[in-house]
Each structure stands twice: as C-alpha cells, then as structure tokens.
Amino acid sequence: MSRPTARVVHLVSRPSGAPSAENFAFVDEPVPALVAGEALVENLYQSVDPYMREEMEEGGWELHAPLEGRTLGRVVETRADTLPVGTLVFHRQAWRTHSVVTAERAHLLPDFAGVPLSAHLSVLGGTGLSAWVGLTRIARLRPDETLFVSAAAGGVGTAAGRIARLLGAGLVIGSTGSAAKAAHLTEHLGFDAAFDYHDGPIADRLREAAPDGLHVYLDNVGGDHLEGAISAMRDRGRIAWCGAVAQYNNLQDPPAAPRNLYDVVGKNLRLEGFLVRDHLDARPELYDFLVPHLRSGALVPDETVVDGFDRVVEAFLGMLRGANTGKMIVRI
Amino acid sequence: MSRPTARVVHLVSRPSGAPSAENFAFVDEPVPALVAGEALVENLYQSVDPYMREEMEEGGWELHAPLEGRTLGRVVETRADTLPVGTLVFHRQAWRTHSVVTAERAHLLPDFAGVPLSAHLSVLGGTGLSAWVGLTRIARLRPDETLFVSAAAGGVGTAAGRIARLLGAGLVIGSTGSAAKAAHLTEHLGFDAAFDYHDGPIADRLREAAPDGLHVYLDNVGGDHLEGAISAMRDRGRIAWCGAVAQYNNLQDPPAAPRNLYDVVGKNLRLEGFLVRDHLDARPELYDFLVPHLRSGALVPDETVVDGFDRVVEAFLGMLRGANTGKMIVRI
Known part of the structure; x- marks a missing residue:
C-alpha cells in the first residue's frame, strides 16, 4: 500500500x-x-x-x-x-x-x-466547555439573572448565549463587532439585546439594554468591555473572565486595565479568571446537560x-x- | 440638674x-x-x-x-x-x-x-470583622496556606495577622510603610516576614519572602501592591480586596489599575471586593471564634x-x- x-x-x-x-x-x-x-x-x-x-x-x-x-x-x-x-x-x-x-x-x-x-x-468542545465553566462554576449564574456576554457572536459567546437560555437566565445581552452580527444575535441566537461595540461607550449601551444592571458578565475581551461592564454591574455581580481576544495583538503593550477597577470593592464584585484547560473535569457535566438538548433539536x-x-x-x-x-x- | x-x-x-x-x-x-x-x-x-x-x-x-x-x-x-x-x-x-x-x-x-x-x-469591631470576612468568607484561607497582607500594621492588617495565625495559616507576610513597623510585625504581631514597601518592587520582596508564591492576598491598598501581589500569586490564588487607603487622597484621579491584571485569567485568580457593612451578619461567627482566644490571652x-x-x-x-x-x- x-x-x-x-x-x-x-x-x-x-x-x-x-x-x-x-x-x-x-x-x-x-x-x-x-x-x-x-x-x-x-x-x-x-x-x-x-x-x-x-x-x-x-x-x-x-x-x-x-x-x-x-x-x-x-x-x-x-x-x-x-x-x-x-x-x-x-x-x-x-x-x-x-x-x-x-x-x-x-x-x-x-x-x-x-x-x-x-x-x-x-458546543461540546472547548468553547462550549468555556461557556459552561464560566457560567456555572465561576459566575454561578442563577435563573432570571441578567447576563452580558462580550464577543457574543464568537464560539464561546454563542455557546454562552445558548447555555444561559437553557439555564433559565433572564435578560441575555451580547456585544459584537458589527450591526449585522448584533442583528444575528437577537434574531437567530436567542439574545434579548445586542449591540455593536463601535456604537458609543459600552457602559451606555449596557445601561440602555439592562437599566437594572448586570448580575453576571462573561468576559472574552477585557479592556474597554471590562471597564464598561464593571460600571454596569449590580452589587455582588460576578465577572467570569475567560480570555481577551482584543489583547492578543498587543501582548508587548497590554491595554490599560479598567480605570474603575476600584468599584470591585465598592460594589462587592467578584472578578475571576479561568483557563478551560484547568477545568476539563467539567466535561461530563456539560455532556449530561447539553446532549439531550442537542438530540431534541432544542439546541443547534x-x-x-x-x-x-x-x-x-x-x-x-x-x-x-x-x-x-x-x-x-x-x-x- | x-x-x-x-x-x-x-x-x-x-x-x-x-x-x-x-x-x-x-x-x-x-x-x-x-x-x-x-x-x-x-x-x-x-x-x-x-x-x-x-x-x-x-x-x-x-x-x-x-x-x-x-x-x-x-x-x-x-x-x-x-x-x-x-x-x-x-x-x-x-x-x-x-x-x-x-x-x-x-x-x-x-x-x-x-x-x-x-x-x-x-478585633471584635469593624476592622476585625473586615479581616475575618476577607480571610474566611472571601478568600477562604485554608490551613498551611501562604498569606500576604498589605497595610499590615494597620487595624485590619494586624487583626488579619492574628486571625490567620489562629486559623492555622502557613507563611504570613505583611507589608508596611517603615522598617520599624516591619520589625514590629515580625517581633510582636506574629508575622513570619514583613517588609517596608518603599524598599524596592513589591513583587521582588514577595518572591524573597514566599518563593513558592501566595495562596491568598488580603488587599487594603490597591495600586502597586495589587500589581505586585498578582505577580506573586500561585495558580488559583484568591485576592480579597477590602479597601484602598492609598487611593483615598486621589479620588479624582485614581491610580492605574495593575498592568498585569490579565494574569487573573492566566493564573485562574479570583479578585473579590467586599464592603464589611454588607457582611455584618458574620459578627456572631467572629465572636464565637475570637472571644475564647481573647479570654485565654492567646489573642491580645x-x-x-x-x-x-x-x-x-x-x-x-x-x-x-x-x-x-x-x-x-x-x-x-
């Protein structure tokens, strides 16, 4: 042969x-x-x-x-x-x-x-697992809570939107890089609100979408998004930080950390980073949760x-x- | 009368x-x-x-x-x-x-x-309660873990040193504003190591005092201390942030957030702020834990x-x- x-x-x-x-x-x-x-x-x-x-x-x-x-x-x-x-x-x-x-x-x-x-x-792989770990283990999202997801049209973001919906989240808000993607998020991917992050300060967009503030932020971006989300968080909000796409082109010169980081104290916030490779033991939980929804067609x-x-x-x-x-x- | x-x-x-x-x-x-x-x-x-x-x-x-x-x-x-x-x-x-x-x-x-x-x-009041909440509820300090406390000679800091010792902490390290206070911390207040933060980069002092890194940091300071501690944290370290003395004179122009904040992701760190006024329900726990030690003289x-x-x-x-x-x- x-x-x-x-x-x-x-x-x-x-x-x-x-x-x-x-x-x-x-x-x-x-x-x-x-x-x-x-x-x-x-x-x-x-x-x-x-x-x-x-x-x-x-x-x-x-x-x-x-x-x-x-x-x-x-x-x-x-x-x-x-x-x-x-x-x-x-x-x-x-x-x-x-x-x-x-x-x-x-x-x-x-x-x-x-x-x-x-x-x-x-959704059963690393991106789905990142969303699952971020929402359940790190942020401990509860039913009816308001969630904000950055890079919402990406792999982790779309999985997070789907999983949050299945977990019974309240408002689910996404940010993305174009008006077309924002429309896609609300029309096809189950988000309640979405915006193009080029469209004015992120804190302002979040206040419009969630006047009562955010319980949970799943951060895929860092930088301005993190600062805007801290500004929009409710007391005792949780931020699960799972990577920073926006920073990868600038590793020699990382962007300024949020100027309002001190609000982590004033609002009793929790900011927790995670690498999904350190949470591979969560995979059976993810399978148990998602496979029935994949089979039934509730999750595409x-x-x-x-x-x-x-x-x-x-x-x-x-x-x-x-x-x-x-x-x-x-x-x- | x-x-x-x-x-x-x-x-x-x-x-x-x-x-x-x-x-x-x-x-x-x-x-x-x-x-x-x-x-x-x-x-x-x-x-x-x-x-x-x-x-x-x-x-x-x-x-x-x-x-x-x-x-x-x-x-x-x-x-x-x-x-x-x-x-x-x-x-x-x-x-x-x-x-x-x-x-x-x-x-x-x-x-x-x-x-x-x-x-x-x-130690039974707000400062002791801040230390107790920071170490137990927020950071969840476990026996034998290495703890770093900033503003260690202050009210929260000294209470944290005492409480950590009673909780069975391993290395307890403090930073303070003078060599005399650093000596006081190690000679009289139960700290294993202490340094004057004017004495070179905080990350370097921490690496000398704790070559294996920090499990927990109780932050009373923010700014340079937070950056140095992030640098010295072990994987899955926890930072309990309970105020920022150094920032109070500059509220119009807060200091830059840590340049290495992104390490929160890479090291799976948890940074959690808290206001002690939102944890007053922890007071009975504090009394139950400390009063016997105060009566016995184990805690002054x-x-x-x-x-x-x-x-x-x-x-x-x-x-x-x-x-x-x-x-x-x-x-x-």
Whole structure:
C-alpha cells in the first residue's frame, strides 16, 4: 500500500501586530511507518481558536515545526490495540491532513447518536466547555439573572448565549463587532439585546439594554468591555473572565486595565479568571446537560464551517478578524 | 440638674489632597432635653478609620454638621425603656463627647467578661470583622496556606495577622510603610516576614519572602501592591480586596489599575471586593471564634489608643499618615 502524504501547515515567521498568511507555509510531508502503539488518523475537522494567536509569539509555537490544535479524525491504520481502524478520536496534532497519534494522546469520542460530529469542537468542545465553566462554576449564574456576554457572536459567546437560555437566565445581552452580527444575535441566537461595540461607550449601551444592571458578565475581551461592564454591574455581580481576544495583538503593550477597577470593592464584585484547560473535569457535566438538548433539536450548535484544509490559515485569520459567527471550524 | 455641654467636631472645609487639622473645628453644643425613646450617651471610645477620608469629599459628610463614626459609650440619662442608665452601647454618632441616641440607632454591646471594652472597636469591631470576612468568607484561607497582607500594621492588617495565625495559616507576610513597623510585625504581631514597601518592587520582596508564591492576598491598598501581589500569586490564588487607603487622597484621579491584571485569567485568580457593612451578619461567627482566644490571652488586640477627645482630629490624621500600629482608637 502506498503511504499517504500529509499536507501540513508550519509557522515560518512571527507577526508584529496582526498576523497574516505570510506567517504560515504549507508543506508536504511523507507519513512515517507506524511503530507499535501508534495509529494513523485521517483528520476530519479542526478548530481554530483565539489562543493560537498567543502561540505565534516568541515562547509559543516553534517555527518550521508541527503545530497543535483541537482536531477530530478517524483511525485509518493502526498498531495500537485501543485504537482500531474506524475509531473516531479527538487529538491535538492539528494543522495537518494526517496525524500519527498514540493512545495517550488521542481520546476516543463518546458516541452520542443523533449529535453531529463537529459539535465536539463547538458546543461540546472547548468553547462550549468555556461557556459552561464560566457560567456555572465561576459566575454561578442563577435563573432570571441578567447576563452580558462580550464577543457574543464568537464560539464561546454563542455557546454562552445558548447555555444561559437553557439555564433559565433572564435578560441575555451580547456585544459584537458589527450591526449585522448584533442583528444575528437577537434574531437567530436567542439574545434579548445586542449591540455593536463601535456604537458609543459600552457602559451606555449596557445601561440602555439592562437599566437594572448586570448580575453576571462573561468576559472574552477585557479592556474597554471590562471597564464598561464593571460600571454596569449590580452589587455582588460576578465577572467570569475567560480570555481577551482584543489583547492578543498587543501582548508587548497590554491595554490599560479598567480605570474603575476600584468599584470591585465598592460594589462587592467578584472578578475571576479561568483557563478551560484547568477545568476539563467539567466535561461530563456539560455532556449530561447539553446532549439531550442537542438530540431534541432544542439546541443547534452555532458553527461557521470552512470547507477544505487549504483554507485553514484563511479560517484562522478570519476568526481573529471576527469573520465567523459561532465556533470557527475547518472541515478537512 | 444642669445639662452637660457636648464638645463636637465639625468638618468645615474639604481637603484638596491630604487633609489637615484646618478642615475641622471643635464646637460646643448644649445637649437638648430628651424626648420619649431617646437616651443620652457619654462616649468612651471612638474609632477613626480610613473610609472617613472618603466622607470628606463632596457628596460625603456635610459641612458644619454632625459627623458619624463607630463609638462606644454608656447611657447616662434615658427616656428609652430598652436603654437603661449604665447600659454600654455601640452607635455611630461620633466625633462628640455626648450623643443622643434612639434604641434603633444604638446596639447593646454583648457582655464578654474578661474582654476589654475597646476590643469592640478593634478585633471584635469593624476592622476585625473586615479581616475575618476577607480571610474566611472571601478568600477562604485554608490551613498551611501562604498569606500576604498589605497595610499590615494597620487595624485590619494586624487583626488579619492574628486571625490567620489562629486559623492555622502557613507563611504570613505583611507589608508596611517603615522598617520599624516591619520589625514590629515580625517581633510582636506574629508575622513570619514583613517588609517596608518603599524598599524596592513589591513583587521582588514577595518572591524573597514566599518563593513558592501566595495562596491568598488580603488587599487594603490597591495600586502597586495589587500589581505586585498578582505577580506573586500561585495558580488559583484568591485576592480579597477590602479597601484602598492609598487611593483615598486621589479620588479624582485614581491610580492605574495593575498592568498585569490579565494574569487573573492566566493564573485562574479570583479578585473579590467586599464592603464589611454588607457582611455584618458574620459578627456572631467572629465572636464565637475570637472571644475564647481573647479570654485565654492567646489573642491580645493590637490597638493604638490616643487619650483625650481633644486629640480626635490628630488621631484621625495620624491614622491616615500611618502613625498607628493596630487599630487607632480615641479614648474620650
């Protein structure tokens, strides 16, 4: 049998400011013969995520070397007993059409009949888990409470909107980067109110949307959004901070922290950061909660699926620019 | 019976920058005849506290009017059944030698035989309660954890050091404004390490004192201290933020928030503010925990007691400058 050739993306230079396609190169690599314990996976879906922008900096991904990322694929050749041919797996050897994995580095995907495979990269994957952990473990959102989500049209944001609705939230408010996306949030994604953050001070938009203030803010952005949300929080409000897309292009010179940070004291606020990788034990809770809603059709994952491995860099750069609504996924 | 005359302090002007004695005036006022439901209290002890600095600003205390503050006194004349002559009470009509109170505005002091009365203004009062709430409810300090306390020689700070020790904390580290106070903290107040915050970057001092990092930071200061502590926190560290002495002279122009605030995400930190007035229900817990230690002598309250009502303004200004160790109290 002739060995397949893997098509692979390498990082070839580090960006100063916004990254571009020139920072990446496509390379063809022969797939090596398997040794005992290994399996060859043909990749089916790959996730592109905001944190990858940080990996492009010095100290992150190596240049001219394999990159990582959340990937779903099917075993097509095996020398590992626990990974028979045909098995669907999740692994992190991404940015390539074929990956060689070991059982330790590939996780069997749970078999949820009636649930689309790509959901494991969206609402059942890291972005859904981020929203779940942020809303339940960190912010402890209660029924009827008012929630604000920044970057609301993104992967975590759309999952948060859906999950909050299913949890019985009261007002759900989102911010996003265009009027069209704001309309999409309220018309199709279950948000009660949404605004374009270019459209005046965020604190003012929040006061219009939620005159009685916010109980919970799920922060994906930091900077001005955090300052505006602190201003609009009710007493004893909770802020779950799970990343800062807006800051990734400026790591050498992070934006000023909120000028009203001292209101954390005056309003008895809780500001709590989290990395979803430190909360992977929450995944069974997420499955138990969401799979019935996925099966019943009460929950449709919000995904932007880009077709073709050749477009993986384009998809990544588009995600950073905010071209997606919902989780950005590449079908390989 | 001739009516006593009350000696009273009024605020007569608002400070720009640090306040001075000229912002206050002493006034003699006749004590009015009591009406039904009122009692006349001869004041014995008064607390001077950092929050009073904020009250001096526009929107706070009125000029040429009665001021408030935590006060202990004894009923000397009464037309209130629940406040018989001789009763010891806590009330907030301060900055005066005599106060007319109603039963609604005066709280009977619990009778803790063997516990000095002034403890109700220090470790059993607002400062002790701030430390208790910050360490137990907010930060949830666990045995053997490393604690950092800023403004450690102040009222909240010394109470926090004592309470942390009794709770079984591991390393207890304090920062303060002079080498002499730092020595006092380690030699007399149970701190394992202490430093003068003028002595180089706070993050560096913390790394020397706690090479394995901080589990908990009780913040009384904000600003540089908060930034240094964030830098020195361990993963999943907790910051209980209960006020910001350093900021009270600059409310028009608050100091920059920590430049490393984004580490709240990267380290899974929790930053939680609180106002002790919203946690008064914790007082019975505090009494239950501390009174046995006060009676046994295991805990001696750390107080700076200034003698004489005529020195109340001097005591307040001294507290703002950091002239006290432990809670600053005026014996009237």
